[in-house]
Amino acid sequence: MTPILATDRLSRSFGGLRAVNEVTFSLAPGARQALIGPNGAGKTTFVNILTGVIAPSFGSIRLAGEDITRLSRHQRVRRGMVRTFQVNQLFPDLTPLESVLLAIFERDGKAANLRRPAWREEAAAEEAAAILARLKLADVMDLPTAEIAYGKRRQLEIAVALACRPKLLLLDEPAAGVPDGERQDIMAAIAALPRDVAVLLIEHDMDLVFRFAERIAVLVGGTLLVEDVPERVAADPRVREAYLGESLDGRAA
Amino acid sequence: MTRVETGAPPAAAPASAAALLRERARWSLFDLLFWAAALAAFFVFPLRLPLLTEIAILGLFALSIDLLLGYAGIVSLGHAAFFGAGAYAAGILAQHGWGEPISGLAAAGLVAAALGFATSFLVLRGSDLTRLMVTLGVAMMVLEAANKAAWLTGGADGLNGVVMDPVFGVFEFDLFGHTAYWYALAVLFLCFLAIRRIVNAPFGLVLRGIQGNALRMSAVGAPVNRHLVAVYTLAAGFAGIAGGLLAQTTQFVSLDVLNFQRSAEGLLVLIIGGSGVLYGGLVGAVAFKLMQEWLSNITTQYWQFWLGAALVLLVLFARGGLLGLARRFLRRRPARSERGGAA
Numbered sequence: 001m002t003p004i005l006a007t008d009r010l011s012r013s014f015g016g017l018r019a020v021n022e023v024t025f026s027l028a029p030g031a032r033q034a035l036i037g038p039n040g041a042g043k044t045t046f047v048n049i050l051t052g053v054i055a056p057s058f059g060s061i062r063l064a065g066e067d068i069t070r071l072s073r074h075q076r077v078r079r080g081m082v083r084t085f086q087v088n089q090l091f092p093d094l095t096p097l098e099s100v101l102l103a104i105f106e107r108d109g110k111a112a113n114l115r116r117p118a119w120r121e122e123a124a125a126e127e128a129a130a131i132l133a134r135l136k137l138a139d140v141m142d143l144p145t146a147e148i149a150y151g152k153r154r155q156l157e158i159a160v161a162l163a164c165r166p167k168l169l170l171l172d173e174p175a176a177g178v179p180d181g182e183r184q185d186i187m188a189a190i191a192a193l194p195r196d197v198a199v200l201l202i203e204h205d206m207d208l209v210f211r212f213a214e215r216i217a218v219l220v221g222g223t224l225l226v227e228d229v230p231e232r233v234a235a236d237p238r239v240r241e242a243y244l245g246e247s248l249d250g251r252a253a
Numbered sequence: 254m255t256r257v258e259t260g261a262p263p264a265a266a267p268a269s270a271a272a273l274l275r276e277r278a279r280w281s282l283f284d285l286l287f288w289a290a291a292l293a294a295f296f297v298f299p300l301r302l303p304l305l306t307e308i309a310i311l312g313l314f315a316l317s318i319d320l321l322l323g324y325a326g327i328v329s330l331g332h333a334a335f336f337g338a339g340a341y342a343a344g345i346l347a348q349h350g351w352g353e354p355i356s357g358l359a360a361a362g363l364v365a366a367a368l369g370f371a372t373s374f375l376v377l378r379g380s381d382l383t384r385l386m387v388t389l390g391v392a393m394m395v396l397e398a399a400n401k402a403a404w405l406t407g408g409a410d411g412l413n414g415v416v417m418d419p420v421f422g423v424f425e426f427d428l429f430g431h432t433a434y435w436y437a438l439a440v441l442f443l444c445f446l447a448i449r450r451i452v453n454a455p456f457g458l459v460l461r462g463i464q465g466n467a468l469r470m471s472a473v474g475a476p477v478n479r480h481l482v483a484v485y486t487l488a489a490g491f492a493g494i495a496g497g498l499l500a501q502t503t504q505f506v507s508l509d510v511l512n513f514q515r516s517a518e519g520l521l522v523l524i525i526g527g528s529g530v531l532y533g534g535l536v537g538a539v540a541f542k543l544m545q546e547w548l549s550n551i552t553t554q555y556w557q558f559w560l561g562a563a564l565v566l567l568v569l570f571a572r573g574g575l576l577g578l579a580r581r582f583l584r585r586r587p588a589r590s591e592r593g594g595a596a
């Protein structure tokens with residue numbers, strides 16, 4: 001089967017720093033994979049290259065077999081690769097409802113419509129409300145995003161991404177900074193994604209990683225160290241070394 | 254985990270999502286009052302119609318900047334280029350015997366939109382500062398081009414011999430400015446309706462999204478550059494219609510229509526009124542022109558000083574302009590509305 005994502009020696013340097021170094025990586029359709037690694041390992045940079053936010057210095061990216069290395073950001077999204085951001089990238093003045101609706105309009109090619117009132121798009125509005133409800137945002141969907149709680153904004157990050165109807169979802173520390181209770185909500189929402197959506201989860205909380213992932217990739221210093229099933233990754237001495245004694249047996253680091 | 258699919262979420266029950274959106278797009282009492290006042294002004298101030306016409310034109314110009322700045326968040330110091338292009342287009346057409354005003358105005362809008370489209374590619378990249386400089390530079394080039402092309406524009410002498418046909422072939426442009434006022438007001442209202450429709454359509458969400466976070470826009474699959482070209486072209490077109498109105502109602506065009514002062518004034522008016530709320534440019538135009546009138550009456554020499562002072566105060570202490578002030582004032586009075594209760 002063609003992998004949904006395949007990178008070939010993908011690299012990016014910042015000055016002398018090789019933030020991502022010859023990463024050759026692939027992901028099967030419907031994968032549940034985690035990408036872990038210490039701070040500064042290059043995980044976010046990797047996602048930024050994949051999504052076209054920064055250009056690679058070297059290497060190529062294939063999405064479902066198609067070379068997308070040179071495509072613009074929105075073209076990659078149109079082809080099904082969608083991400084969330086480690087640091088919230090939301091629309092502060094829009095309401096959650098409007099934010100999700102905006103993503104739906106772009107997805108459905110209705111965004112350039114100058115004439116039909118947005119509220120007439122009832123199916124889109126209902127879909128947006130359903131996505132928001134799934135992420136427990138129904139009660140704040142009509143408030144400006146800037147006014148809702150941080151944990152809710154984290155949920156909105158995911159809601160907006162889901163509205164794009166991804167085939168491959170790249171989640172960059174979706175639960176970072178979120179209190180425990182809501183963390184469970186976020187993980188539940190991720191676990192409830194349709195099985196045909198491939199998910200790459202970047203996360204520091206090993207508890208979450210080991211519960212979610214069917215495979216784990218470890219990035220250290222820009223280099224892909226291992227990529228394997230969780231048990232073998234946890235047992236790998238190099239991984240243990242990279243984490244300098246942090247426990248990888250399922251307790252949070 | 255399946256809890257979600259069962260019963261509807263309790264908090265969403267009172268209003269459907271579409272109804273919430275619709276609520277924001279409703280006509281309000283304010284709309285009615287504003288346009289009724291604009292109509293009434295015709296009867297109340299029959300001797301001040303030229304001033305009122307100027308206000309309508311300035312309001313339309315500021316409204317076109319609002320589409321750009323207030324919605325899409327694109328700063329421009331050169332919007333006069335499009336106002337001027339429209340003014341010259343309408344003026345030159347009429348000078349050459351095409352005096353029919355409505356088609357002339359359409360031509361003004363199209364010429365300005367074409368110029369906007371052609372120069373939109375320059376504002377796609379870069380920060381606010383580069384955009385300010387690029388728009389300023391483009392406007393300077395257009396001004397100088399108009400100055401040099403004196404055979405067409407009349408150069409520094411201005412464009413004379415603009416003769417307008419009656420509106421609909423019936424209503425002559427009269428000396429008192431009766432026709433001019435209601436013509437300008439009608440055009441303003443129609444353009445307002447069009448822009449209101451645009452900002453309430455999906456494209457309006459797109460514009461606010463681009464202003465809010467262009468990075469996220471691209472991450473939801475939005476062709477941000479294409480959207481920017483579209484809004485820049487549209488805003489240029491509406492500015493061109495405003496310029497065309499000025500040419501037609503004054504039957505004269507001078508290089509002033511293209512100068513920096515004009516761009517700055519449009520921006521000023523929008524900020525005074527409040528950007529991103531449609532009426533900001535209109536309310537700002539009324540306030541600006543009245544303030545200018547009033548101040549220049551009581552102190553013929555120093556009115557600009559006081560105008561400047563008022564502007565500084567407004568910007569520092571009344572974010573959101575006059576409309577922002579009014580909204581905050583009104584919100585404080587009645588008990589907190591249903592929106593406050595959600596938090």
Ligand SMILES: Nc1ncnc2c1ncn2[C@@H]1O[C@H](COP(=O)(O)OP(=O)(O)OP(=O)(O)O)[C@@H](O)[C@H]1O
Pocket residue numbers: 014017019037038039040041042043044045046086
């Ligand atoms: N735009 C940039 N310019 C220069 N250096 C950068 C840039 N972006 C990232 N880096 C550097 O590249 C390295 C990898 O950073 P990156 O953010 O990808 O790490 P990460 O694995 O996501 O870390 P974390 O777990 O803390 O989020 C870091 O040393 C960082 O300082």
Ligand SMILES: [Mg+2]
Pocket residue numbers: 043044045086172
């Ligand atoms: Mg990171």
